[in-house]
Amino acid sequence: MDSPNSARYSSRRSGETSRRHRWLGGCRDANPDNRSNVRASSQNIMSATLHTRESFDHSPVMAEEIVALFGEVPHGVVIDATLGGAGHTTRLLEAYPWMSVLGIDQDDMAIEHAAALRANSADIAQRLDVQRGRFDSIDTFLAQRNIDSISGALFDLGVSSPQLDMADRGFSYRQDGPLDMRMDTNAQLSAADVVTGYEVQQLTDVLRNNADERFAFRIAKAIVAARPIANTTQLAEIVANAIPAPARRTGGHPAKRTFQAIRIEVNKELDILPRALHDAIRATAPGGRVAVLSYHSGEDRIVKQAFRDAESNPLVQTVASPFQHHQSANKLVRKVKVAERPSAREIELNPRASSARLRVIEKVGS
Ligand SMILES: C[S@@+](CC[C@H](N)C(=O)[O-])C[C@H]1O[C@@H](n2cnc3c(N)ncnc32)[C@H](O)[C@@H]1O
Known part of the structure; x- marks a missing residue:
């Protein structure tokens, strides 16, 4: 992964x-x-x-x-x-x-x-x-x-x-930045559109298809419930809190798959x-x-x-x-x-x- x-x-x-x-x-x-x-x-x-x-x-x-x-x-x-x-x-x-x-x-x-x-x-x-x-x-x-x-x-x-290291590009869950994640900064779709605009099912599909996220549905529901979401730090916290505590403690940062999935969606990778x-x-x-x-x-x-x-x-x-x-x-x-x-x-x-x-x-x- x-x-x-x-x-x-x-x-x-x-x-x-x-x-x-x-x-x-x-x-x-x-x-x-x-x-x-x-x-x-x-x-x-x-x-x-x-x-x-x-x-x-x-x-x-x-x-x-x-x-x-x-x-x-x-x-x-x-x-x-x-x-x-x-x-x-x-x-x-x-x-x-x-x-x-x-x-x-x-x-x-x-x-x-x-x-x-x-x-x-x-x-x-x-x-x-x-x-x-x-x-x-x-x-x-x-x-x-x-x-x-x-x-x-x-x-x-x-x-x-x-790209990851520049907080203002919005790729990193470790740094506070805007919900952007566009490699092409002229592109229409940004992470904000996905995070604040997609329905639960769309978000679930993005998380499953792009990152094999086990807790896709839970995370998608938590994101929709928490709107408005302003930045990467807030998104990372919402994701972490949506994942059951035992799973949160394994496999690296709990938000890493969600960020990967949204980035792939934004850039149509x-x-x-x-x-x-x-x-x-x-x-x-x-x-x-x-x-x-x-x-x-x-x-x-x-x-x-x-x-x-x-x-x-x-x-x-x-x-x-x-x-x-x-x-x-x-x-x-x-x-x-x-x-x-x-x-x-x-x-x-x-x-x-x-x-x-x-x-x-x-x-x-x-
Ligand atoms: C992993 S880095 C490549 C690093 C490079 N091989 C090097 O040694 O420096 C991937 C690069 O591909 C670009 N990229 C990703 N998807 C792309 C696409 N569909 N079309 C054009 N560039 C893309 C990204 O903007 C990024 O700069």
Whole structure:
């Protein structure tokens, strides 16, 4: 189960950093050997990312695995469908001088951060193209650039640490903030609309479908009874009080699943994922790969289904990791159903990565 405060990377910020600067920062590379392997053409990227390391330090989840699996794809454009702090993207660009990235994010702050990275490095400016928007518009974004096929795509789903850590975005049950939770701050629907406008049954469905919340009905009734609800602190208290005391004491913060469910509803995260995965797989060239990092069962179910659908097309195949290739007799499909998880070492360094599941699909024909 995802935790609303379980972000994908840990952040270390200096106290008075501005909003924009909280996004600035670079990849943390725990392995000095990897750094020594960085190619000369990537030096600009390293200096751009190191430049802001003080203000934002994060570890993109399963970064080594992600970098490794894109080493084998045909050269060209990789889509980072969830650009965020560009942690994965900067690692990929560092590792592969032949690669260009089209980075997509619906959050203005991610776009501003990418713009700052581009401004700091001519190499990044040349190889990172940035698109503000939702990842279910991949087809449109590719068409606008006359790109027929891609080397692959990465989806690192959900919300990021910087988004969670900013109280005024309203994602966190730990900090007092407005009932917002929009990744795209121009979007119509906010958490306030869900919390104060949905009927009991609608709310129950949201909590069940998006977070497998056991006490969905009780919580939904409590929310409706407590209206008006002004902020995240109040919502978190209402949820905690609606959950029976023994259950309240287990499984982390009692409001975490409710916040996750409302966030998913506000951003329509699960609704748009199947189409985005389908379009990404379709656009991928033979030999290219689509990788998805998911963080809770609802996301993972959709990824599994999208990959199953793709497998029924004999031109694609799934692999659990780039290191376990298994070609079936007909040479068109290979399938390993085990999802990859972060190493114990990574979870120790970044506990927020613990719920991650990596699934990868590989195209074998067009
Ligand atoms: C987990 S973070 C990605 C972190 C990134 N991989 C990194 O290493 O810095 C997810 C990002 O995806 C964005 N996002 C989530 N759903 C999206 C969607 N449907 N379309 C576009 N961006 C989305 C969020 O705004 C957030 O910035």
